[in-house]
Amino acid sequence: MTLAAAHADTGDTAWLLAATALVLLMTPGLALFYGGMVRTKSVLNMLMMSFVSIALVTVVWLACGYSLAFGDDIGGGLIGGLKHAGMAGLGPDSLQGTVPTLLFATFQLTFAIITAALISGAIADRAKFGAWLVFVPVWALLVYVPVTHWVWGPGGWILDKLGALDFAGGLPVEITSGASGLALCLVLGPRLGFKKDAMRPHNLPMVMLGAGLLWFGWFGFNAGSALGANGLAAAAFLNTLAAGSTGLLGWLFVEQKRDGHPTTLGAASGAVAGLVAITPSCGSVSLLGALVVGLAAGVVCSYAVSWKFKLNYDDSLDVVGVHLVGGIIGTLLIGVFAVKEMTGGTEGLLYGGGVAQLGKQLVAVAAVAAYAFAVTYGLGKLIDRVMGFRASEEQEHTGLDLTVHAETAYDHGVLGHGAPVAHSVPSATQKVTSQA
Template sequence: MESVTLAAGKASALDTGDTAWLLAATALVLLMTPGLALFYGGMVRTKSVLNMLMMSFVSIALVTVVWLAAGYSLAFGDDVFGGLIGGLDHVGMRGLGPDSVQGTVPTLLFATFQLTFAIITAALVSGAIADRAKFGAWLVFVPVWALLVYVPVTHWVWGPGGWILDELGALDFAGGLPVEITSGASGLALCLVLGPRLGFKRDAMRPHNLPMVVLGAGLLWFGWFGFNAGSALGANGMAAAVFLNTLAAGCTGLLGWLFVEQRRDGHPTTLGAASGAVAGLVAITPSCGSVSLLGALVVGLAAGAVCSWAVSWKFKLNYDDSLDVVGVHLVGGVVGTVLIGVFATATMTGGAEGLLYGGGLAQLGKQLVAVAVVGAYAFGVTYGIGKLIDRTMGFRASEEQEHTGLDLTVHAETAYDHGVLGHGAPVTASVLPTAQKGKP
């Protein structure tokens, strides 16, 4: 996405074809969060399925309120502080009526499209702390994190006057920096704040429902076409090229992950196929508007192979990234963002070229700087937010809640009739819903 200006245009500037495509793309990206809920929900144990779903779904509501109140203005308002943050001219979406046009689409539609990016980025972080976070603490964390982490990084990358785009010159077409690297680095920070799950590296913590995981991955892949191709902000040739690059990278990501699994473990797995596709899609997100089809195939393949190895780092380094947010989103985002400096072609970028296309090391250096700064900022601020919440209200669930399962102890529900069987202490009247107490 190019840097944008929020000045209202005339109604005649609106293009109905571009508007129709962006309406569809916005709906596709919003669908990705329920898809992520299923993807994550299938990966946890039966005792915490609903809690995992809830962490994604509640992010839709929380981020929407924050984004409409101030987030959009701060991210896409005219720069007010050296490329670091936008202004408050559009607080509460003030001044953005139905006749306001951003490029060739309604400004309100552009703002809604960007909102769906913010929603899924916050939801992505939840996978790193699955099974052990207080739901109330999550309700506090999401809006604060969205304002202090996601919004500034988005302004740096896509906002008018943002320093990463305008001063540094790093490229990111659809969100490798504000979405993938930010969520991955933030997930790592929260892993360290909360500590590992009970039984980490000792108990089997296998996905309880692999068909649900594959369904979630399929919905994510479907929505990703809106995520990436929608970022062209028009029904045009760039959208078509990005669409194809997205499909290609998802496929080679899947194949790359399965190849590593087969060589390393002797078994290509269903979970690996789903994770590999997601890894390829993560990596092509920043680079889809910069690389050729051949570049997209290589980016996806590299991400699938590297991320397949990266998910095992948590056992060696002793951080409990429950659902591999670090291994897939942080590592995949880094791979895709850095490889722009290798495979970018002027045919796609309109100017900038990567190392293999005669551009030298300049663009590669810019991409590395952007990755390092965004990753460090997201990690540092998230760690601070997490620590503050943990010291004031507690971020981690109690051992009893974690042992019994968050579904029953927090939400007074279970996903299945046998939802707590074989997963901890016997159910007592104190953790049953009121309507069930005293019943046989």
């Protein structure tokens, strides 16, 4: 046994192995969550956009993403080097703290995967699958990797120079996906029939199942970020449960007051909003703070999802209203509710820390949101110019499942309407072209 191996903590390693599996499960959970929210004719395409992100981001992360994000800084706090490209030099005895570096890299990979997949919800029902295959790996390198280095990498400017806090991913996960989703939905434009046709979720039980899997995986996401089986992980675990609960209740309260009906979609969305908001703050706030963070997100995000109708941007599945807005809320409230027992010294405004930390959080939010939006908008425009990012009107009208994948999710038409799929497949599949 080598000296390095002797210093590895088996309890921490076992917990991080489990947490990594939990976070990876979140992407299939997201696929179900998003798949249930779209119309029947494009549910398989929605599932595919999440699942293919697993493969695409994994290849990029192993090739150079991990090294650029977590390698030694070579660019003034902006990016790491390529020393570990291809995972070079990271054998089984290499350690990151008390866990194997290979496990740490895999844990961080699962974060990168779901962040890319989250963006797909903003452009549901209308994006070319081929364009998505190009977008995901390039976006991961240009947006996710640099921001991750800023926030968590050695020498990253947000952590080391600015001093903003983000325990589990409010900045690199929630805000980058939300800002990028906004940029892409502006590039592609609204769906056919936006603000005219009913575009209700086709399968609410699927939405609830997806939300449940996301909540389950979120314990690995947040508590796993402690990188050990310890008290901080336990506190983050409890904060995650608490915030998801108050987020759910806050959203339902708004629905009951505003619409007269608490809905299953609202319950699922509220829980996710609370979980989004507690992600950056779960390792910084007390239990009381977590309850308030989740409640604030549930209430505010329930209103934010309707902004798209007023501002005329078609964020299909509310990536902006939930992930961008929820991520901003959770990241900023660290500056209000942070307690030294969790942070090791930093305190928020309500605990005598003044406004300094709140100001740092605000700068970090503004910088990450602006960078993610600008780069994603430029990348989306470039892909659209070179190969087209939006599906054709015929594909969108017929549905992406049949025209792109030559499959349908259900055998008996669309919610009982129209001819059986068995009769419609031959003529439709003849029109499938390389436009996918």
